[in-house]
Amino acid sequence: MSDCVFCKIVARQIPATVVHEDEHTLAFMDIGQVNPGHVLVAVKKHADNVFALDDAQAAAVFRAAARVSRAIRDAFSPQGLSIYQANGSVAGQTVFHFHLHLLPRHEGDGMELTWPVKNPAREKLLEYAEKIKAKLG
Ligand code: 5GP
Ligand code: ZN
Numbered sequence: 001m002s003d004c005v006f007c008k009i010v011a012r013q014i015p016a017t018v019v020h021e022d023e024h025t026l027a028f029m030d031i032g033q034v035n036p037g038h039v040l041v042a043v044k045k046h047a048d049n050v051f052a053l054d055d056a057q058a059a060a061v062f063r064a065a066a067r068v069s070r071a072i073r074d075a076f077s078p079q080g081l082s083i084y085q086a087n088g089s090v091a092g093q094t095v096f097h098f099h100l101h102l103l104p105r106h107e108g109d110g111m112e113l114t115w116p117v118k119n120p121a122r123e124k125l126l127e128y129a130e131k132i133k134a135k136l137g
Contacts, residue, residue, distance in 0.1 A: 001046045006097035010044050020068050024060035027068050027102075034111065035104045037076040041065050042099035049087040049098055061100065069102050078104030082111065 001007050009016040010026050019039060020027040030038040041064050043057045053061070069081055085100035086093035105111065 001097070004046060004095075004097050006042050006095055006099060007046050010042065019071070020064060022060060022064060024057050025064040027064055030101065035078070035106060035109055037072045037078065037102075037104040039068055039072060039102040040099045041068060041102065042097060047098040048096050049093065050085065051087065053098060057098075061098075065100060065102060072102055072104055076104050079107055080105035 005014070008014045009028065016026075016028040018026060018028045020041075024044055025041055026044055027039050027041045030040050032038070041061055043053065043061060045057065047053050047057065050058075065083060069083070072078070072081060082103045082105050083100055084103055103111070
């Protein structure tokens with residue numbers, strides 16, 4: 001996509017600080033660096049979001065994510081690491097080319113995600129699961 005910033009990074013039309021690359025993915029430093037060592041793993045072939053990934057891309061993204069996460073752990077010794085991935089602006093996506101965040105975490109680092117649990121009855125879980133399973137085929 002000609003106006004996509006991550007396509008331009010993949011094509012080396014604009015600079016990025018790359019840490020890892022394979023057939024399907026490119027991992028590079030997030031320009032915002034929420035914490036030192038914050039890396040993005042993006043697919044090379046444009047996909048807007050998780051819904052647009054093919055199986056090879058999906059597999060490659062998590063293989064790269066696990067590999068780069070281990071390197072971040074060894075390089076920065078964070079207390080933890082969050083993997084964050086947004087699809088759609090309502091979910092917080094701002095660059096509409098699939099990527100996930102590898103974010104080293106430290107006590108009191110200011111990252112927050114509210115998680116408003118509903119704890120519905122088990123019947124509701126079964127109902128929701130049936131809806132999903134019907135679409136999985
Ligand atoms: P999203 O909100 O879509 O999950 O995350 C997009 C991320 O891309 C942000 O964390 C932002 O800092 C990063 N970003 C946006 N533009 C650029 C860029 O040109 N280069 C790099 N390296 N990161 C970018
Ligand atoms: Zn793109």
